[in-house]
Amino acid sequence: MRMYNQLNSIVNYLDEWGFKLKDKLCNPLSKDEIFLFFSKIGFEPSTELVSLYQWHDGVIADSSVPLCEIQLFPGFYFLNLEDAIEKYLLFQNSPSWRESWFPVFANGGGDFYVIDFEVKINKSYPIIGFVLGEESQDIEFSSLENMINTYYEGYISNIIFKTSDGYLEQDDERFIEIAKKYNPDISFWCD
Numbered sequence: 001m002r003m004y005n006q007l008n009s010i011v012n013y014l015d016e017w018g019f020k021l022k023d024k025l026c027n028p029l030s031k032d033e034i035f036l037f038f039s040k041i042g043f044e045p046s047t048e049l050v051s052l053y054q055w056h057d058g059v060i061a062d063s064s065v066p067l068c069e070i071q072l073f074p075g076f077y078f079l080n081l082e083d084a085i086e087k088y089l090l091f092q093n094s095p096s097w098r099e100s101w102f103p104v105f106a107n108g109g110g111d112f113y114v115i116d117f118e119v120k121i122n123k124s125y126p127i128i129g130f131v132l133g134e135e136s137q138d139i140e141f142s143s144l145e146n147m148i149n150t151y152y153e154g155y156i157s158n159i160i161f162k163t164s165d166g167y168l169e170q171d172d173e174r175f176i177e178i179a180k181k182y183n184p185d186i187s188f189w190c191d
Helices: 002-016 031-039 047-055 081-091 144-156 172-182
Strands: 071-073 076-078 101-106 112-116 127-130 138-141 160-162 168-170
Touching: 002 047, 002 071, 002 144, 031 047, 031 081, 047 101, 047 144, 081 101, 101 127, 112 138, 138 144, 138 172, 144 160, 144 172, 168 172
Parallel strands: none
Antiparallel strands: 071 076, 076 101, 101 112, 112 127, 127 138, 160 168
């Protein structure tokens, strides 16, 4: 439930700032629906991922909707499960993609936050910041929960904010400190 409360708070911030994300969130999925989707690709979703899709099934994203209107985190929107599976199938044979990676958040330009189901950190699956065209892909968050914790604190601490010209931004230096707090074993934030 904590994750739901944090995500709802993030959506409230975005709505207060005029982004109206609440209107673009898809209805939640049932546990059975989630497992049916994942059975199509032979994945067993993590408890965190099931909880996320029980909160909402991503956002309505199409070419007519600008990224700034659907982003949950600066530059990234929450993929609905059908789109996430489509992206997974599209990228699974790419040399820079691993079969154990499942995309959850996208930037619309080929970059994703993916869950790596091959690695476990303290009983959770880490989040990799996949950057299209990069040779090396780094773990950025030790779990989906810690990713949401990090971004949630970013919102409530005014580290993530709406700029005067209407864009969602973050203070990167201060964000790194929060990321280190929730992901102390992740070297990405220490470099």
